[in-house]
Each structure stands twice: as structure tokens, then as C-alpha cells.
Amino acid sequence: MKCKICGTKAEVRLKSHNIALCREHFLQFFRRRVERTIRRFKMFTKDARILVAVSGGKDSMGLLHLLNSLGYNVTGYHINLGIPEYSDISVDKVKKFHDMTGIPVIIESVVDELGFGIHEVAQKVHRPICSICGMVKRYMINRVAQKFDVVATGHNLDDEVATLFGNLLNWQSDYLARQYPVLPAADGFTKKVKPYVLVSEYESAIYTFFVDIDYVMIECPYSKHATSIFYKNIFNEIEDHMPGTKLRFLKGFYELRDIFPSTTREKLAPCEKCGYPTTAGVCSFCRLKDKLHHA
């Protein structure tokens, strides 16, 4: 197997693109792909202050590294969820990443905010952990994002395809109408982008490995039975049988997406306690805080 560009020994075979590449040309290929995605969807330019949400996993850490190497003005943002073992390892990897690269990273902690780790919070208010965790992360990211022009997340092709498939199985028109690599700034929320939507999880993992970033290998202990993982496995089977399907499926959707009707969203007003945009008088984060205080 030889590199398609230079003919030396290939290190990577990309079946969906029907090419093999050496390390150097894979890195070039990967960078160009992400750069093209950034330009194509008008995500940000060199003068934007970009906040990259980093979990400590391969995608977000790779993205932060890549954007920095391309000369973008990036800052990482990590939330310590307070989950025993998993969160300790994650924080540790993020700190090591900062020490190695010098890229600034803001770290905030759910325990500092709410007094408990996210799993304890969920238990105390009798809510599913993934839904509470999502809400708290959104709140904290949106809050810190006020000081930035754009928030970038590491969602990759596999993530987006799994989400799309789930939305299609249930024909969730509203979600379909909103599924896009760019969510414009609105109602006091900062613009959000996903520069990795057209690179696969496999490609992202190889990038992060090649640039020698040490990342969290273990999955969140609460995600084990997630439906999204089931959908990802389904699409890996399909991709194996028909290489290129994931990319064709997602790109085709982006072209057609406008046909999905979306309901008009309720008007937002600042939360009476913290100023966060909300449809209720008090936002769900402040209500959670109150609930925990009285629990």
C-alpha cells in the first residue's frame, strides 16, 4: 500500500475516499478537509476569538490542536463534571495538553457550581443523568462563550450521522430543520460551529494520534447504553459494505435540509436571577440550583 500523493509507504487507508496516505500527506489531507469545511460553512475567520469546548477526548482535543496549528485564535474550555475516575482522568489530560502546547484552557467545575458531581445532582433531583448533564454543560458553555465570537465543538461525521438517523427514524422535523454545522448567534447566545462534521471518527482519531496528543480513551461511564452508540455501529456496518455512505448521507441532507418545517421558537428573555436567556422567568440552571439547595 503506497501513499497516493508521494508513493512512499502508506500508513493510513481511507476506504471511504478510496485512498491510502503516508503520515505527512494524511495530515495535509485532514487539515485541508477541516479548513474547507470552515470556509464552506463560513464558520469563522482568523480574527475571531474561538472557544473550543474540550471534553478531553480525541475529537475536541484534536480540533483545539488543529485550529491552533492553523493560526486561529483559540481557547479551550473544559468542564470538570465531578464523575469519579472519568472526570479526574479528563481534567488531567486537558492540563497535560495545555502544558504541552501552551494553548490557553479555561477549566470550570460542576462541583464548584452546584456542590455535587453531575451524577449526584441527577440522583438528587430524580432526573436522567444525560439530560441534566446536557443542560448544565450547555449553560456553562453559553455563559463563558459570552466573551468569545464563536464556540467550536468536536462533533464528527459519525456523531452527526447518528443524530441525523435518529431524527429521521422519528421524523423530528424541528430537530432536522436545526441540524447544521453552524448555529448563528441569536437571542444572546454565541454562534456555534462544528468544524469536524465532514471528517470521520476514524480520521479524527488518526489525526490526534499522529500529532501525539494524549487523550481520554475511556468513555463516560454513563454513556454505555446510549442509542447514539447503537446508531454509530449500524452506520459502521453500512460504511463497511458501501464505503462513502456516511459522507454522502450527511452532505445530501445539508443540501436538502431547508425543506423541513420548524416551529417558531418561543421568545427568550433574561433569567431573573442570572441573566441567561430563557423562556421561563428563571432559567433551568438556576431552578436546578434552588432545587439542590432545598433538597
Next chain:
Amino acid sequence: MKCKICGTKAEVRLKSHNIALCREHFLQFFRRRVERTIRRFKMFTKDARILVAVSGGKDSMGLLHLLNSLGYNVTGYHINLGIPEYSDISVDKVKKFHDMTGIPVIIESVVDELGFGIHEVAQKVHRPICSICGMVKRYMINRVAQKFDVVATGHNLDDEVATLFGNLLNWQSDYLARQYPVLPAADGFTKKVKPYVLVSEYESAIYTFFVDIDYVMIECPYSKHATSIFYKNIFNEIEDHMPGTKLRFLKGFYELRDIFPSTTREKLAPCEKCGYPTTAGVCSFCRLKDKLHHA
């Protein structure tokens, strides 16, 4: 496991409906489901002359039997494709079905029409067999259908879900716009309906088995690597993991389907040779005949 209706020993478990049923109540359940589909989509009424296209397989033979037992005015239509072994068995089963039930069945033969079996036809004109076979069947069905009010086919839930999924993976908007259990009469073509779209392949097989119809068990020898079979396997995996998904996916699509833009179809005029509606001067069936004559 007990029948949900009468409490006697159940013979069938329908995971997607979360019920178990005895033979009698399964038959009742199945008949009602198909009847409801016929009414819901306004497929036909008791006075319509219905042509049921029968391949000899479980779905089409079961459908012909079921519609007859419900008091509809049905005639079967079978095409002998001239494929060695497979077609012989199919014709044989269809004839046996007629002898057993007394339901009229018209049998026509590709060899009589074109001088060769469908696999030889494909070879001679250097075209993929499935595409030639589809074209010839459509032509012959449409021709005989002129004497009927409606054509019914045995496409089941699994067939329709596989088709829908394939159309979505490639975002074939035109096909999506047209995928529906009813295709109204237009341009000289008879109305077409699919009364089995909301019953699964599994349920259809059980019906045909319970009413003691002997059907063709083997698949067409040319369908082995068909993509539709791959998609069906994928959805069987999904259904196993999340019972009810196939039905929800297809019904949700029917509700939303109108949003898919379709291109306006070309105007049709009668074929100069046979009168069949076509966009070309001479229809593709007559052109095939010519080609074979000169081959």
C-alpha cells in the same frame, strides 16, 4: 405466553406491537390491519375490479387470498419470467393456488413475449438483469391492468422501509416524493396500491402459513446480493433493539412526505407501435423487442 384477546395458548408473539396472539386472533388482527390500511389510504372498495400481481411468494399469494376472503373482486396475475427452476416452481405454486382456491389467475410468459427467458434477454442486450426485469414486468402489468380498476402488489413494511432508507441515504427527493401506498391513475396507467405496507414480512409470512398456502420459498437467484436485502437486515437489527421502529419510521414518513420536492414528469404519449404511454416515440419494451429481433 397467552393470547392477549382470549387467554388461550398464544402461537405468535409480535414484539413490535408488544402482544402475543393465538392463531384465530392473529388472523383477525392481521385482516383488520390490512382492511384499515385499505380504508385509510382509500385504496379500493368492494365494487372495484382488482388485479393482484403475484410472484408466487408469500406476500403476493397471501394478499390475493386475503382480499378474496374479505369479499373483494380479485384476479391474480403472474408473469413466467423463464428463469430455469425458479420460474418453474413459481408457476407451479401459482397454479396450485388457483386449483385450491378457485381464484382466477392470469398467467403470461416472458418467453412468449420476447422469445427468451429474462436472464437471456438481459445477456443479449448487455443490461443488468434486475433493471430489464423491472421494466418488462412493469410493462406487462400495466398492459393487463388496462382491464382493471386498480393493481395491488404485495410490498410489505420491510420492503417499504428498505426502499425509504435507500432513498434517504441518497436523498433522492423525486423518489421520496412519490413513495406512497397509493399511486393514482394517470397518463393512461391504472391506479396502483400496496395494501401490505403496514404489515411486516414476518406477519405476512405467518398469515400465509396459517391459511395453508404453499408458496415459493426460494429467492430469485439474481436477487442474492441486492442492496434491499442488506437494508432489510439492517432494519431487522434495529427492530430487534427497538421494537416498533419500522412502523414508526414509515408512518412518520407518510405524514411528512409532501415536503419533498419532485420534478415535474415529462409528458407521455402513446407508443407508436403498441400504444403504451411513453416519453419516447417508441416505448422501451418495443425497443427491447426490436433489439432482440436484430441481435
